[in-house]
Amino acid sequence: MPGTTHRKGKPRLGHDPALVREAEEAFALIDTLRRQLFHSPFDEARDAGLTGPQVRVMASLVNRGAMTLTQLSRTMGMSHSTVSGIVDRLQARGLVRRSPDAADRRRTAIAVTDMVTRYVHELEAGPASRLVAALADASSSQRRAVARGLTTLRRLLDRGNGPENKGPLAERRGAPERNP
Secondary structure (H helix, E strand, O other): OOOOOOOOOOOOOOOOHHHHHHHHHHHHHHHHHHHHHOOOHHHHHHHOOOOHHHHHHHHHHHHHOOEOHHHHHHHHOOOHHHHHHHHHHHHHOOOEEEEEOOOOOOOEEEEEOHHHHHHHHHHHHOHHHHHHHHHHOOOHHHHHHHHHHHHHHHHHHHHOOOHHHOOOOHHHOOOOOOOO
């Protein structure tokens, strides 16, 4: 049928192709924002070649402060040799450092670098902290413009989500199964 095509960038019956293009661009921006705000620091760690246990060791050191290898092993519930290997790999990457314990020079304290502290704090703070950091760089008029634009989009979407705009599957909810 003329004027009717399927998904993926194709206009549907009655939609202006320019409007469809604008909607697709807006959706792409929203998707990019979603990925930036809700990206998983664990995915970032994995992409950087870090393992889950390495991230756990770093988080433990940030939250509890410098520890000896024995203390860290007990805290992590892992064997001394396992934690030693993890610490060796983190130290080789410059993510932790070993230094003589200030209280007992025979012992070695393991601590994280400043970069790791920032990473773990971001991990714990979540997406809100990334948004706060981004908005901190914006002027007050830019922040108001962002708020107005998001509010407008939300209202437009709410208006379009009335019962008359539900898809064909929504009307089937709760309906008994029919056999032809």
